[in-house]
Amino acid sequence: MVVVLSYHLEVGLRVALAPARSALCTGTDRVEALHHSAMARFVLWGTYCNDALDKRTPFREEHLAGLKRQKQAGTLITLGPTEGSTHVFGIYEADSREQVEALVKGDIYWREGIWTAVEIHGWIQAF
Numbered sequence: 001m002v003v004v005l006s007y008h009l010e011v012g013l014r015v016a017l018a019p020a021r022s023a024l025c026t027g028t029d030r031v032e033a034l035h036h037s038a039m040a041r042f043v044l045w046g047t048y049c050n051d052a053l054d055k056r057t058p059f060r061e062e063h064l065a066g067l068k069r070q071k072q073a074g075t076l077i078t079l080g081p082t083e084g085s086t087h088v089f090g091i092y093e094a095d096s097r098e099q100v101e102a103l104v105k106g107d108i109y110w111r112e113g114i115w116t117a118v119e120i121h122g123w124i125q126a127f
Contacts (some may be wrong), residue, residue: 041125042100044079044090046118052085059108066107075103088115097122 049055056063070076070092079090092100100120109115 039093039095040097041077041123042092042094042097043121043123044088044092044100044104044118045121046088046104047116048081048085048088049113049116052081052114055112056109056114059112059114062108063114070103075099088118091123092120 067076067079075092075094077091077093079088081088092103094100094103097120104110104115104118104120107115110118
């Protein structure tokens, strides 16, 4: 019988556990082996328009609902404004940079000009 068990850590790392290739392989060994095949991480850095706190109001509910869906899917790790709401910072876990870009450019804050510029970079979490 083949069993695949998936779990999602709070930090957003998804690890799939597959059956051991031998009876000597422990669960820890499987996690270590599969950790290297986890999806890539990306950071988002961007800017807000002037008066973003006022201008975002009609779009905020749709924006937050979209972020919630991304979080539930395990793609969005975290996202939020800097103090003063001049910049946006986010961390994503996805198959590709293009996937993250599609999510960001599909967000109503981008479409309505609340976010005025965004950069997406691959990120290697060292610690």
